[in-house]
Amino acid sequence: GDSVTQMEGPVTLSEEAFLTINCTYTATGYPSLFWYVQYPGEGLQLLLKATKADDKGSNKGFEATYRKETTSFHLEKGSVQVSDSAVYFCALRDSEPNFGNEKLTFGTGTRLTIIP
């Protein structure tokens, strides 16, 4: 079945550091890939997405590239801020079966803390 494996947390970085959160997946078909972010006390919000191989999703300075050859979708940001402190979830939605299957498979989440 489908699965998503995320980098274990928590991750603590200093402000302006470079961030990478690793995500790899297994899927039956040709999945779409997502990163969600959860700020303290809030629900999950879609951060970025990629729907096919070699696509790059980007938003708020974050980027992730859909790498089919390595089945990966690593999240990166060049210079993190305190306001980026949150929990980040990698997720996939498989293309198979196509109809009646809108279920997202989530990773376990990675807690990120940025210190000033």
Added chain:
Amino acid sequence: DAGVIQSPRHEVTEMGQEVTLRCKPISGHDYLFWYRQTMMRGLELLIYFNNNVPIDDSGMPEDRFSAKMPNASFSTLKIQPSEPRDSAVYFCASSEEGQGLVYGYTFGSGTRLTVV
């Protein structure tokens, strides 16, 4: 659109009492999902509906949990009787048929349940 609306935001109840959580999905969305989030188990899919019909309830932990979707704009998750181990944040999410590959889900802000 107001997004996915959940109520209440916080619920504190005594063990053995019935608890009902409510969700209003985004208008026009065909799918509705109930998730539970805990520190120990992360984000768990409990059940999801398509056009008001339950599709997969394999994540419902036991018979004390039940979910209904009487119409396209309302769903409930009920726990009877509640136990302290049910304490968690419960999220509702919705998506549109065929759009999951592109847009993923929209989550509500969650209900934090505490059973004492």
